[in-house]
Amino acid sequence: MATLDGSSRQVNLGQGIAVRAPGLRGRADAHNVAPGAETRAPEVDGSGAALDAALTQEGFLRLRVITLDVAPVPQAPAGELRAPISDVPGMEVTVPDLGEDVAQVLLAVDENGVVSWNFPVDSGDALAPTTRGSGDVVRFIVPAFASAPDAGEAAETRGVLGLIGRKVLELVALPLAELVVPPLAGAAARLWESKSRIARARSFTPANYTSGDVPSLADADWERLASGRSLWFVHGTFVNTDSAFRAFPSDLLAALSDHYGGRVAAIDHHTLGIDPIGNADLVRELVPDGVQIEADIVCHSRGGLVGRALAGQGGDPVFDVRRIVHVASANHGTALATPNNLVPFIDRITTMVNLIPDGPAAVVETALTSVLVVVKIIAKYGLVGIPGLAAMDSAGDFLHGFNSTELPAEQFAIAADFSPSGGWRAMAVKNVQNVVVDRVFGDLANDLVVPTAGVYQGDDAMQVREDRRLVLPKARGVYHGSFFGQRDVATQIASWLTG
Template identity: 35%
Template sequence: MVTVPELEHDHELELADGVRISSSGVSAVVGALRRPGAARGLLADDLSGAAAPLAPLLGAAGMRVVLGVPLDEIAVSARGFTGETPYVEVAVSAPGPDEGQVVLEVDDVGLVRWHVDVGAVATAAAIADGAGTPPRGVAPVRAGLEQVFRVPVRQDDRRALVGFGIRKVLHLIRFPIEAAAAAAGQVVVGWWENRHRPHSLTLVTPETLADVPPPGGVPTARLAELADQPFLLLVHGTFSTIRSGFAGLARPGDGPGLADLVARYDGRVLGFDHQTLHVDPSVNARWLLERLPRDRPVTLDLLTHSRGGLVGRLIADPGLAREVGVPAPNVRRLIHVGTPNDGTVLASPKRWTTLLDVFTNLLSVLPEEVSTATVESVIELVKQIATGVFTGLAGLTAMDPGNPAVTDANRRPIGGAVRGAGWVRAVASDFTPADGDLRRKALNAIVDPFFGAGNDLVVPTRGVYEAGEYRVADPFVVPTPSTVVHTAFFADARVRAKLGEWLPGAVTE
């Protein structure tokens, strides 16, 4: 345990074991460095504050804390407000060739943020700006070299002008690079999703929603037996699963819930679990279509969340069904809930760490809205990005507004309809944090500048129902001020009531 002197504005300190810490427009008191035992796994005591609940999930992913750097009494100079965002940089030795590392920041408000080394940040920015190409292997930040992690220090409304008194703890976390993924010729996230997030189509009830679905799920023959009446098909979003993405519908509350919908559809409620990170939405839609009966079209009402709405649009497209060789389903309803039809800026490679920050904080800030299944996916993406690999993430880039495919997709619809769908509806929210809730205010302050318009922390409000020529008539926007974030739609009574109006159940139209 070593106590080091104060870090002055625009200075550098040499710490123990070759660790250096420097500042730009920031001063701080650097506390005693903490080095947990290398022989044991990650424990809750290794992480501070809001990060502690993540310990079991990080440990299960093979992560361990190798260094803790407390920064107390952080003060931002007035000069810091005239140029680039003030920051602290920590330089450490790079890990060996079979490991990667990342910094997890925890501040005194309770927010957590991920930081990858500056080389990976520069690579992501170059890719997003079209000035570079994604590397095909691990970035050159290996043994014998140095990694530098830059931690911005942003002013917020809790502090005086100079930001005096802010506290942060920086956790340097190391993890093994998955050799099995490389041996299989796959990037880490793709290898992980194939093992832990196989496609599955299952019949869902409130009692079975929390179950992990079997690969494949309900046989096509069983679908054919039930195809005399409409199905309600649930399609989840990025990082998610049916059990986490639609958990809000299964909780007690006002408005129709999952039990009501199962009754309306005479038990014909299907949950479509699918991979969201390494494959394009068309791959998801093709898998679903291939599971449908080939002797007759089925009738579907689609209730989609987030990226699932992009998958839903493709399921409803008769052209894709013809390519697959199945009768096009009769899609009576397509409901978008928080769908990035016009993309989301957080899907740009240079903002992937912000996307990770938002979803990670939804565990600690809004624990009732996100299951551990979602955060497990987040952690795997953290590991891949931290090693500088930006390939194999077609599921994310499908939502990047800079991706020409997003623009092309929104040129196809005519008159606000989706080819093959009877009619389309949308639910959106412009999130406003409640007074006195500093954690949600801080999270909102991180995200809002990227959008420059209303958003639900992940998706722009208007982009749910206005995307090029794709326009959804009569959207339901949660009345302002809205405290409904991207993951909380299905727990909101107003949203559930609207879904109850839109979903007719097993009736003939």
């Protein structure tokens, strides 16, 4: 155990690891958790079982866990270290360079369960994930803030990724042999999704909607869906159908199923490697010849763009769509989808998973394996465009063309303005300059992933009438991943579809 005294001196933790933490004082220790090593503190886990499984599945190796029990030095001057991307006070962590064949990433879980992915920096403290260390070490600069929830808003004692109440850093490595992929980020994402995700249409019933173990639609299923108007659910980024909609009230889904004569289905689609028009084209290939589908659509996040593409936005329609209900849809994009914000994007998604109380294993696994693919891409290619995410770039070319024409379908929208509290407060407290929220969105109301107003209006043809909107205020505490667990949201969806 080493002592940090608030100065800028480098403190050695052993095993070739050193920490420099200006403005923080307390204790730090490094634990060897590499395969085959005798773990010094097996109860200390920065990632937790869920992420451990995802790391193993995606070829990462856990090497070290660094624990820090620290507090800010009162009235300490601003530190000379600034974390890349977020530009907040940071602490430096150096680890042994494992050579050209291994990429290293440092995962940090702070006192409130907020997660950040940290990539190596160069000698100028700029993010440089594709470079090896200078000399015999690799350097990271990790956000160093230490914040506490307001009185009465105590954080949970443990999130799914590890201990809360102390700062935990987990060093993981990826042998670059695991990154034998085509020499483009988009091709890498497509290759992973082709092996790990099924692009398909599936049934969506009160009995099976929370399960991923559901057969794809057969020709007879398509013909039944074509016998009357059908209802389709379309998920968003990093997830699939069963993880995205599992909180939807089963009794309301049963009522909707009755209304549509049992003709309810869903689209599982790739969210990284191709754009929404490409998603729609793949669905077109699934529809048997001669089958015409009349549909209503409920969509979430990036799924809003896929739903509109199915209705004919940006190309020929796949379905004859009457109504689309957008739930937190990225209709006007999100600044998180710009290449420079890829790290805040995956930080935010990982934090959401971590702070879901007793999050279902399916949700955790699906989201984290997808995040780790983006971690791989950043580790190999740096901050580059990924086609499925770039389609949501609010400043990108895709949305500019996609939103240039009106869509004849009736469109409805549900959005929220989220105000962090409790464990989330570390994402927006003043002393860290709004690390995750305001540094991305500025003063725009948002649900942590998309701007609130961007769900239903913008400076283009994509507009949703005011009488077809439900906007949840800050007091509700609804964020991007929690809409379908709100009964009034599900009730409003059902009302719009059946009215």
